[in-house]
Amino acid sequence: MLDTIILVLDSTFRLSTPLLFACLAGLFSERSGIVDIGLEGKILGAAFAAAAAAYVFQSPWIGLLAGIMVSVMLALVHGYASISQRGNQVVSGVAINFLAAGLTVLLGQAWFSQGGRTPALSPATRFESITLPFADTLANVPVLGPIYANLISGHNILVYASFAAVPLTWWIIFRTRFGLRLRAVGENPSAADTAGLSVTLLRYRATIICGILCGFSGAYLSVAQGAGFIKDMSAGKGFIALAALIFAKWKPVNAMFTCLLFGFLDALAIRLQGQEIPGIGEVPVQVFQALPYVLTVVLLAGFIGRAIPPKASGIPYVKERT
Amino acid sequence: ETFKPAVVYDFGGRNDRSFNEAAYKGALQFEERTGIKFRDFEIQNPSQREQALRNFARRGLDPIITIGFAQAAALEKVAKEFPDTHFAIVDSVVDLPNVRSIVFKEGEGSFLVGLLAAMSTESDTIGFVGGMDIPLIRKFACGYKQGAKYAKPDIEIIENMTGTTGAAWTDPLKGGELARSQFARGADVVFHAAGLTGTGVLQAAADEGKLGIGVDSNQNHLHPGSVLTSMIKAVDVAVDKTLTDAKEGKWTSGVEVLGLAENGVSWSYDEYNKPLITAEMQSAVEQAKMDIISGKVEVHDYMVDSSCPF
Amino acid sequence: MGSVLCFSWGWGNAFETVYFESRNEIDAQVIDLIDQKGRATVAESNVPAIELIGVSKSFGPVQANKDIDLVVGKGSIHGIIGENGAGKSTLMSILYGFYHADSGTIKIDDKTTTIPDSKSAIAQGIGMVHQHFMLVDPFTVLENVILGAEGGALLKDGVANARRELKRLADEYDMTIDPDAVVGELPVGLQQRVEILKALYRGADILILDEPTGVLTPSEADHLFRILRVLRDQGKTVLLITHKLREIMDVTDTVSVMRRGEMVASRKTAETSMEELAELMVGRSVLLEVDKPEVEVGKPLLKVEGLNVRDDRGVLRVKDVSFEVRAGEVLGIAGVSGNGQSELLAALSGITRAESGKMELSGEKLDLSEAHDAAEMRTKGMSHVPEDRHRMGLVNKFAEYENSILGYHREPKYSKGMFLNKDAIRKEAKERIEKYDIRPPTTEMTAAKFSGGNQQKIVLAREIECNPDVLLIGQPTRGVDIGAIEYIHNRIMDMRAQGKAVLLVSVELEEIRSLSDRIIVMFDGNVVGERGPEATEQDLGLLMAGVNQEAAE
Amino acid sequence: MSKGQLPRWVDYGVLPALNLLAAFIISGLVVVVIGEDPFEAVKWLVWGALGYGEGIGYTLYYATNFIFTGLAVAVAFHAGLFNIGGEGQAYVGGLGIALVCLAMDRFVPWWVTFPFAIIGGAVFGAAWAFIPGYLQAKRGSHIVITTIMFNFIASALMVYLLSNILIPQGTMSPSSRNFEAGGQLPLLRNVFTSFDFGQSPVNLAFFLALAVCVVVWLLIWHTKLGYEIRSFGANPDAAAYAGISPVRITVVTMLISGALAGLMGINVVMGEQTRLLLDFAGGAGFVGIAVALMGRGHPIGIILASMLFGLLYQGGAELAFEIPTISRDMIVVIQALVILFAGALEHMFRPAVVAFFDRFSSDTAEA
Numbered sequence A: 001m002l003d004t005i006i007l008v009l010d011s012t013f014r015l016s017t018p019l020l021f022a023c024l025a026g027l028f029s030e031r032s033g034i035v036d037i038g039l040e041g042k043i044l045g046a047a048f049a050a051a052a053a054a055y056v057f058q059s060p061w062i063g064l065l066a067g068i069m070v071s072v073m074l075a076l077v078h079g080y081a082s083i084s085q086r087g088n089q090v091v092s093g094v095a096i097n098f099l100a101a102g103l104t105v106l107l108g109q110a111w112f113s114q115g116g117r118t119p120a121l122s123p124a125t126r127f128e129s130i131t132l133p134f135a136d137t138l139a140n141v142p143v144l145g146p147i148y149a150n151l152i153s154g155h156n157i158l159v160y161a162s163f164a165a166v167p168l169t170w171w172i173i174f175r176t177r178f179g180l181r182l183r184a185v186g187e188n189p190s191a192a193d194t195a196g197l198s199v200t201l202l203r204y205r206a207t208i209i210c211g212i213l214c215g216f217s218g219a220y221l222s223v224a225q226g227a228g229f230i231k232d233m234s235a236g237k238g239f240i241a242l243a244a245l246i247f248a249k250w251k252p253v254n255a256m257f258t259c260l261l262f263g264f265l266d267a268l269a270i271r272l273q274g275q276e277i278p279g280i281g282e283v284p285v286q287v288f289q290a291l292p293y294v295l296t297v298v299l300l301a302g303f304i305g306r307a308i309p310p311k312a313s314g315i316p317y318v319k320e321r322t
Numbered sequence B: 001e002t003f004k005p006a007v008v009y010d011f012g013g014r015n016d017r018s019f020n021e022a023a024y025k026g027a028l029q030f031e032e033r034t035g036i037k038f039r040d041f042e043i044q045n046p047s048q049r050e051q052a053l054r055n056f057a058r059r060g061l062d063p064i065i066t067i068g069f070a071q072a073a074a075l076e077k078v079a080k081e082f083p084d085t086h087f088a089i090v091d092s093v094v095d096l097p098n099v100r101s102i103v104f105k106e107g108e109g110s111f112l113v114g115l116l117a118a119m120s121t122e123s124d125t126i127g128f129v130g131g132m133d134i135p136l137i138r139k140f141a142c143g144y145k146q147g148a149k150y151a152k153p154d155i156e157i158i159e160n161m162t163g164t165t166g167a168a169w170t171d172p173l174k175g176g177e178l179a180r181s182q183f184a185r186g187a188d189v190v191f192h193a194a195g196l197t198g199t200g201v202l203q204a205a206a207d208e209g210k211l212g213i214g215v216d217s218n219q220n221h222l223h224p225g226s227v228l229t230s231m232i233k234a235v236d237v238a239v240d241k242t243l244t245d246a247k248e249g250k251w252t253s254g255v256e257v258l259g260l261a262e263n264g265v266s267w268s269y270d271e272y273n274k275p276l277i278t279a280e281m282q283s284a285v286e287q288a289k290m291d292i293i294s295g296k297v298e299v300h301d302y303m304v305d306s307s308c309p310f
Numbered sequence C: 001m002g003s004v005l006c007f008s009w010g011w012g013n014a015f016e017t018v019y020f021e022s023r024n025e026i027d028a029q030v031i032d033l034i035d036q037k038g039r040a041t042v043a044e045s046n047v048p049a050i051e052l053i054g055v056s057k058s059f060g061p062v063q064a065n066k067d068i069d070l071v072v073g074k075g076s077i078h079g080i081i082g083e084n085g086a087g088k089s090t091l092m093s094i095l096y097g098f099y100h101a102d103s104g105t106i107k108i109d110d111k112t113t114t115i116p117d118s119k120s121a122i123a124q125g126i127g128m129v130h131q132h133f134m135l136v137d138p139f140t141v142l143e144n145v146i147l148g149a150e151g152g153a154l155l156k157d158g159v160a161n162a163r164r165e166l167k168r169l170a171d172e173y174d175m176t177i178d179p180d181a182v183v184g185e186l187p188v189g190l191q192q193r194v195e196i197l198k199a200l201y202r203g204a205d206i207l208i209l210d211e212p213t214g215v216l217t218p219s220e221a222d223h224l225f226r227i228l229r230v231l232r233d234q235g236k237t238v239l240l241i242t243h244k245l246r247e248i249m250d251v252t253d254t255v256s257v258m259r260r261g262e263m264v265a266s267r268k269t270a271e272t273s274m275e276e277l278a279e280l281m282v283g284r285s286v287l288l289e290v291d292k293p294e295v296e297v298g299k300p301l302l303k304v305e306g307l308n309v310r311d312d313r314g315v316l317r318v319k320d321v322s323f324e325v326r327a328g329e330v331l332g333i334a335g336v337s338g339n340g341q342s343e344l345l346a347a348l349s350g351i352t353r354a355e356s357g358k359m360e361l362s363g364e365k366l367d368l369s370e371a372h373d374a375a376e377m378r379t380k381g382m383s384h385v386p387e388d389r390h391r392m393g394l395v396n397k398f399a400e401y402e403n404s405i406l407g408y409h410r411e412p413k414y415s416k417g418m419f420l421n422k423d424a425i426r427k428e429a430k431e432r433i434e435k436y437d438i439r440p441p442t443t444e445m446t447a448a449k450f451s452g453g454n455q456q457k458i459v460l461a462r463e464i465e466c467n468p469d470v471l472l473i474g475q476p477t478r479g480v481d482i483g484a485i486e487y488i489h490n491r492i493m494d495m496r497a498q499g500k501a502v503l504l505v506s507v508e509l510e511e512i513r514s515l516s517d518r519i520i521v522m523f524d525g526n527v528v529g530e531r532g533p534e535a536t537e538q539d540l541g542l543l544m545a546g547v548n549q550e551a552a553e
Numbered sequence D: 001m002s003k004g005q006l007p008r009w010v011d012y013g014v015l016p017a018l019n020l021l022a023a024f025i026i027s028g029l030v031v032v033v034i035g036e037d038p039f040e041a042v043k044w045l046v047w048g049a050l051g052y053g054e055g056i057g058y059t060l061y062y063a064t065n066f067i068f069t070g071l072a073v074a075v076a077f078h079a080g081l082f083n084i085g086g087e088g089q090a091y092v093g094g095l096g097i098a099l100v101c102l103a104m105d106r107f108v109p110w111w112v113t114f115p116f117a118i119i120g121g122a123v124f125g126a127a128w129a130f131i132p133g134y135l136q137a138k139r140g141s142h143i144v145i146t147t148i149m150f151n152f153i154a155s156a157l158m159v160y161l162l163s164n165i166l167i168p169q170g171t172m173s174p175s176s177r178n179f180e181a182g183g184q185l186p187l188l189r190n191v192f193t194s195f196d197f198g199q200s201p202v203n204l205a206f207f208l209a210l211a212v213c214v215v216v217w218l219l220i221w222h223t224k225l226g227y228e229i230r231s232f233g234a235n236p237d238a239a240a241y242a243g244i245s246p247v248r249i250t251v252v253t254m255l256i257s258g259a260l261a262g263l264m265g266i267n268v269v270m271g272e273q274t275r276l277l278l279d280f281a282g283g284a285g286f287v288g289i290a291v292a293l294m295g296r297g298h299p300i301g302i303i304l305a306s307m308l309f310g311l312l313y314q315g316g317a318e319l320a321f322e323i324p325t326i327s328r329d330m331i332v333v334i335q336a337l338v339i340l341f342a343g344a345l346e347h348m349f350r351p352a353v354v355a356f357f358d359r360f361s362s363d364t365a366e367a
């Protein structure tokens, strides 16, 4: 029993990590008043760049860097459209999703001629699992041993990084000058403006941070969890991350728990699939596959109530109406 | 040059590392051997199936090979419009005088790899990861289960499907997670029939020190020592042969069923998985193969009654 | 002919040429009154703190400021008055670096300078309290005060410093406030205090206050003026925008008048009068008296009993309110805004659901704790002119004729089956435009493009012409110029004369007193007292602050 | 024309044209990067979509899909609701249509089946939109999220039904059986034999789409319900003041929106494929978002935008056919750029154009 729980939770961590990065990315963006439907596209773009660079330079770190760069570039396109040009942020996000979906495959094909995939990465060019100190020695200690050795130890560095990013995000948002200003532009940009702050600059900075975090998320997919880029490999994670963000009511620690919840639902769906449910018998696999989505709707409807986003989010800051 | 062949792939496209890619390879082999160039097209939405076939036929390309069961309906229409053009379809039957239908007995090949899986498992638990839950994949699964039970009647088989959208075929991360979950539940050999998703399954097996089984083309080389074998579906051979037949005037229409006997399906054995296959396993699988060909062992075809008794 | 036309207050395409002709005449009179050279002498001291020369600003087609000149002496309180839309806020926002002037020169302390953004304004010692507060609602007072002046990359040290400084300021100016209170939950009066503290915290030498008293009780306003005088005596310069001429006379040293984007006059306060200022503002002499004939009062048309209303946040905003309004009677509800009047109107008109309470409307009994909607109330003979026409009374994107049926769109006369009968709607809208002299007289322009006064008239026409028994009317003349005020007041008196019941909510004591037959005052959700129209401003003012002298005696 | 304002023909003609031009110029650069001649590409794109009867037929066929999904998104927009679930609603709507056809096709001619199929598609699509609408109205669950979730759930449902229930015995492909004549809409090539539509699948659903455009136009701008929808979308406070129930309008609008998306199946399921098959919506629901935005929520605009995207789809396929290195992914990139420039960056050229017109008008004024 404990084993099963540990295994499901272990899988939960792996599945939550890309969501968590993306969710924190969305948090920075939306806290500053920029709605970002384009998380998905940024993750995808980053995953491609990371895998391509990791392959070419034979280093996961360079891959990560490349992923971040590409993701930030896409973020800047979104920033330009929604901050400088005051365009519709949702449309801009949709465009970025399409753009990443097309360009990754197009360039992948042009560079590697493998149908838009990048060549498979060897273990040395990926982020590999890290065994934490004493994991092996402690493994035999009852209860805590397996939890430490199997659950806590043995993930790759990006998994740890994603969870470390949670307190960091909290600290930045609630304890630093930058965080205060960021929250202010997201709630009332005019107030920030009259306090002598540049709304534009602040929002661009938030957008860039959003890009960086999506870069981590994408790199995790292609050079840590996976071993190379495959078309459409983000598979809707950006959207799920957005859902998680609303669930979390735009708070970092909540974000962690909701991402874990989503990861857990997914892991559970995987675990339960194909098993007979006592008293019901065989259930079509599609039921389990739809389970995370159904539960999301149920939870949204039943438990979290009305989530109130940062007041200015989605609204371009326009001083002068014409 | 009047001989102008064409290939139309289904969703997934030319480079799906699996089924469509095998067809592409077959056409390439033909091209390399004969120097005859071929045209091809990757469809993007269902409406383009018909359009692509018609476009090729209208431009005088002949023969035209369509890949995948999903193209059957489109082919049926277009083949009637162009009775003088030769068409072939892989994985489905279209009963028209100018169409060659090529189908495989996936069940037979899966039977063999199921048997091998059963013989090499130490935990008496093996796994199967499919892409989408559709009849074709159940056909794979059914043969696999039958083969495994043939070797070890009370073996446990964990069966999972990846998803319900097109992404089910292209989600190696989910594939990896499914495989990991099966390993966690005791499986130590996992067979995938999930296209690109399967690369994640094999990757997970390699990462966890377990065994994977490849599908469609020989995937043994992907992770030497971690891929027990591959269930080869000789789409490439079939495509090459169809083109060659057409070129040499040996075209026949009608249904071609490729099973073990025709070498349409087989299991792979090469330097990459040599250490994994014991002599005992080898003789057992060859024996089973002969028994299937001779009819002594009958492999259940899921498509006949849409159910799997195993 | 000018003498006739100069009484018109708006403009429209058809009237444009005529109007401008007549306007030039007025301007000529006004300009005569301005002593061009006298401007420098208007300043109290030799050094002007602020000098604006030829400042212009347009927003697309709207020219908000035209070639403005202004001199403000150091260490003085300078008032700026003007009708709505005259361009006061725009001018101040230019000074504060929020907007950029299209042209013109700004001098601070006699040095030509540019103010590209608010940061630079703050650096040059300018602080501003905006008409619409620039506060972040979910932040605490402290967070709002330090925003932009945090004093370090981390909040910790800055916050501690600010806490001390805030305490000092609070003591010095008698402005106590809980630094950890969430601003969005504070009453408006305190929110304004936060705004002032924000400016002082940044060490402002020049303080701009844009209509600060609109949200204050008379005593709170007095307190504010005391603070302003202290600031002036410390050598700071104050710019005060207000609509209330009395305040100008009370507190300012000098005053400037704006009209339609132009600066039409500057005066020493001591040398001018309210009458002169009013005339300068509007461009003609104004009659503020309302003709209130005796009307026989009939049976009660609206009775409210034990009304309690909670807002979205669960705060009880209306507490056990009961009253009745009779046919031919205007009942005024006075009070500083935010004391439950809005919630009261919303509950009576069916927009929100009350927690408990009964209403009797033209004899029909209704339980307000049940769900009703505004359409239902209208069919029962109650119409409603909302306080905030932009937020509620109009759909700005809609054409005038579409707005003319908002809330009545289901009435048979506007429809053909499930379709709208647009011909009938347009025809009636045209008639109303004529009757209410809405300008420009077109049914097709979007509501957003009408000026404030004309927007108000669109709403009034709609709510009055449907011939209700009971009229709820909130802030009928907010954002409306004096000419239109006269017209609106006369319409309300007409309703009264026709034997309708009118419930009037207004923060303007003048208005309440001149229109109402009886006045009740709301404070913190309670009715704190009832008075007749003859009650003194001081008495009502105290009631508005929650002090019932009569009851105390 | 006052300063800072643009004449309508510039606002609705010149500016969108400039935006499209920008999108195509960037796309051209991408084409150059992958080593092909962009002018050649444009030639094939336009020829493929409009150069011959069959191409036109396909363009109209795709446009029909986008009109339905575009209208669906637009109607929701008018009420201030962002319905991202057009894809799932169309998918499930197709199920309704297929069930009607399967039940009736053997017994009655197509024109008897047709109205029932319309009802079937509309009802199923509406039903799929109902829950997100209801949850938004009653529980405040974010409609963007719930509709996305419902897209996933629709996929699961359809895979299950297609591979377990609707699939005929012994077939490979997870699709329903083919409808007989009674479940097939006439193709335009058989109706208008004088015009050469080639073998294109454009069918009567095209006229249904146009008719629905008229209906939506009447609904939004001429009915009481439309008035309420627009009021609620433009100013929810004013709507409450006018006695318009937000719950009712949210739910009703989502029902209409879902029904419109659901009708898309008429074109694909009953018109082209004459069977229900996996993933038949093929992303049209998402294209609908772009179409609605570019068409500014007006049926005329939606028709034009749908034609544009139909042209991209059909011309793009033809282009990929002629120049194999320009793969289908290139078409996705072009779409992305069109959405970006014509949607999110729609105001980019406005200041320049306004400045141009101001100078122009002041010149003429002085003259």
Ligand SMILES: Nc1ncnc2c1ncn2[C@@H]1O[C@H](COP(=O)(O)OP(=O)(O)OP(=O)(O)O)[C@@H](O)[C@H]1O
Residues within 6 Å of the ligand: A321, A322, C009, C010, C062, C083, C084, C085, C086, C448, C449, C450, C451, C452, C453, C454, C479, C480, C481
């Ligand atoms: N957002 C806007 N868009 C277009 N035109 C506008 C806008 N706001 C105001 N206007 C126009 O500018 C003019 C001036 O508006 P403003 O509100 O200052 O009028 P006003 O002088 O206060 O008139 P009134 O006395 O009727 O209140 C109006 O006639 C109106 O047509």
Ligand SMILES: Nc1ncnc2c1ncn2[C@@H]1O[C@H](COP(=O)(O)OP(=O)(O)OP(=O)(O)O)[C@@H](O)[C@H]1O
Residues within 6 Å of the ligand: A319, A320, A321, A322, C059, C062, C063, C064, C082, C083, C084, C085, C086, C087, C088, C089, C090, C091, C131, C479
């Ligand atoms: N941000 C803006 N964009 C476009 N037009 C504006 C903007 N702000 C103000 N205006 C217009 O400029 C004109 C002057 O507005 P302003 O706010 O300066 O008037 P005001 O004198 O402060 O009026 P009030 O007494 O109502 O505060 C009005 O016609 C208004 O519609």
Ligand SMILES: [Mg+2]
Residues within 6 Å of the ligand: C088, C089, C090, C131, C210
């Ligand atoms: Mg103002």
Ligand SMILES: [Mg+2]
Residues within 6 Å of the ligand: C083, C084, C085, C451, C452, C453, C479, C480, C481
């Ligand atoms: Mg006005």
